Amino acid sequence: MRFGVVVFPGTWSDCDFHYVISEVIRQPVKYVWHRDRNLADLDCVVLPGGFSYGDYLRAGAVAGKSPVVEALRDFVANGGYVLGSCNGFQILCEAGMLPGVLMRNECLQYRCQSTNLLVENVETPFTRGLRAGQVLTMPISHGEGKYYADVPTLAALKARQGIVFRYATADGQVVKAANPNGSVENIAGVVNETGTVLGLMPHPERAAETAMGGTDGLLLFQSLLGTLVEDGTFLKR
């Protein structure tokens, strides 16, 4: 599978995603400059974390109007996969490619910590190797990760199984104490209608090697590649 990692001015998880894709899951990967519109030779585009354009307006607001994000709409319409993590999730929401918005953390402070994610939807390409109810551990690192959607949007999101991850305790309890940023209903990650665009605040690329403290982030890539399903790894978990 051919991956592209988008670089906006101010992006900083680009190298980390590039490393995981090329060195850990060993797939072809290249950087995509924010002015590029040509995504033709890619199967999956990653929108990484960072502070695109400094995020001095709202997080992701400027990047949401960039040439590469404009091109993403056609890319998605043609069946391409998009994974947006952290700033990437914020950008996808600002671009209207995912519902809802990401607001300042409820604590009004930046948060860098480990979180537990309850997997709710295993029908997406990114989660098809997982079990519903499985709990993944991945770190967050953001100041504006409080997910919010109004009541009708939230209802629609739930109706179509759009919520993929919720912040939870290690044993899968979705409670306030496990919510690091005040997200509505502990929402940590959502998908679009076709399930091909995933946005999440946590950093799967930081949980992709044992040396870095865990490998749950790899499961998203392995699901996407189908390797999890094929070799049966997920069954053992």
Next chain:
Amino acid sequence: MAGTEPKVTPDLAQSLGLTLDEYHRIVQRLGREPSYTELGLFSALWSEHCAYKHSRVFLGRLPTRAPHLLQGPGENAGAVDIGDGWAVVFKMESHNHPSFIEPFQGAATGVGGILRDIFTMGARPIAILDSLRFGDPADLKTRHLINGVVSGISWYGNCFGCPTVGGEIAFAPEYAGNPLVNVMCVGLVRSDRIHLARAEGVGNPVFYVGNKTGRDGIHGATMASATFDDEAEAKRPTVQVGDPFTEKLLLEACLEAMATGAVVGIQDMGAAGLACCTSEMPARSGTGMDVELSAVPQRETDMTPYELLLSESQERMLLVGANGRDEELRRVFAKWELDAVKIGEVTGGPDLVVRHHGEEVAHVPVEALADGPRYEKPYAPPAWLAERRAFDPLSLPEPQDYGETLVRLMGAPTIASKEWAFRQYDQQVGTNTLVLPGSDAAVLRIKGTRRAIAISTDGSGRQVFLDPRRGAAMAVCEAARNVSCAGGRPLGVTDCMNFGSPERPEILWQFAEAIEGIAEACRALEVPVVGGNVSFYNETSGTAILPTPICGVVGVLEDAGRLGTQWFKAAGHRIALLGPDAVSLGGSEYLWTLHGRLAGRLAALDLEIERRVQSAVRAAVGAGLVTAAHDCAEGGLAATLAEGCVTGARANGGVGCEVTVEPGRRLDETLFGEGPSRVVVTVEPARQREFEALMAESAIPWRWIGTTGGERVIVRAGEVVVNVPVDRIEHAWRNGFERHMA
């Protein structure tokens, strides 16, 4: 010259921070009265901050040579070879004065400044550590400062994309009117790709790159060279405003420009801005520089030559390019949407010639600017010191309840968890951080190799206050010991010297003694000082801070898979104490927290034993023989054991311990006394024999003291003297600092 400029007089010179004598020296050097612009250049470059007037005679005492040293003091940062073709570039700098005036921006631009020092050398910053000192966190004004400083660091470092992986925060009332914000940055570069701040090659173009120039920070260097009075607030306009996004672009653009091979030399426009770069860069190369100020990108109108030269606007660099490759360089900066404007060229020297719209506004030998005055001022130990030292802590009553005393110590803000601060910092971007904040040292892997680096900062103002020489030596030893506990072989030290006014003999004595102590320790441990900075005038209304040299040590691990962390991993591991028994309650956290006293003598320091203990710990960690290694520091042996039990609790669920201490001393001294060269390690029973053999070879004092396990911390001294649930200790430790900030 502009008609509106003030007339140059000795009074004006003094109002800009120069002494009358310095003014006369300038007149003598130039053979004429300086112009207003020239006077501005001298006032900035001859400030204590830039010229190290009072410290330079002492700094020469520091050992700065080692086989693996690639760059010592005198450049933007130092560099050491870590093997496999890689070098680490590192330096620590203070931003104390700006952080007191405006904590958020002061701390943020402190981070920005040190990041630039690292990437001007061609290195990508991979780690930030902050050494912070504040007054009592129970005080409202102090909480405001802590909040501002921590959020400023968080804002700048996180947005820029460099992880904050360590550092320490300590509290003492002497810092209430003068907090310390020392920031260390470590960068990674191929060892043959280091760039220097030199203006080589007559005729080479001089480029201004990065942010536009405004009026912010004018005379920041001069402000940082004076003490505060009650009017500190009025100095707020001298604090710069940071833009981490532009800094990130500048990083990428500079590294990309360097990769073209068209960058001859480059320097960060930090303190004293353009004035500093245009004089220091040619001074290092024995060249000169011609500069046209009207070409400088500006974000305010009608800026005078004086303002353009002295502005400390952030995120700017001066770059000397290779002749004929202007377009290549411009293309790189244009890609990152940054200004890159040719503002002059390198000349044969010896002068810096500055023009504004073609009119000459300054014409000064670069040497005169870069080579400021040096003072050898008198110094002498303070009269009160002997009495402070003579105090015998054992004249105080023994604690009634040792368990409760331990709980109280673990909740003392200096010892307590600093998670409140660290969770506001991105600790992992770059995916290199193998050991997150909370252990003795941070450990980062070097991708593409088997290696890792360990980094730690340390410095106890209390110990240096009571014995500047031994206390400063202990700071080097402790930072190096922390690195050794992680398995790293120390390669270099960067030091940030925070003191009061050097014009007072007792302060200068503290400084001179501290330098000697650092030099002695560095020689014994065979680590060079690669650079650092001196921050004098840390006084408010006549009260100086505790003399606080902070040492940052970087070490290398040959095998990233063999690293040490401080927390106990599981039950049933044997606990050993390595190092001497020499401890003292003098200057200890115990004496301060329980009795509110700062007095007594420090424990003896035997540098040969220190070296051997560190070497033994490294060997044990490197051989995979220990499951934890933790330096004995604040709070003594008891706090060290308790930290072993609780600091890894999130990962391990907390592990208790049961130990027996030797009789011979009064128990409070044994349990809470502090002394150098001591490390607690844990060993799996299966590896006990191997460990004992290694210790026998190491020729150090050591002994088994107990076993991990259970849910309590139990200490026997004949009878059981401490018996406290780990949960209680953990609660005290988690909340001791955070309860003030919530």
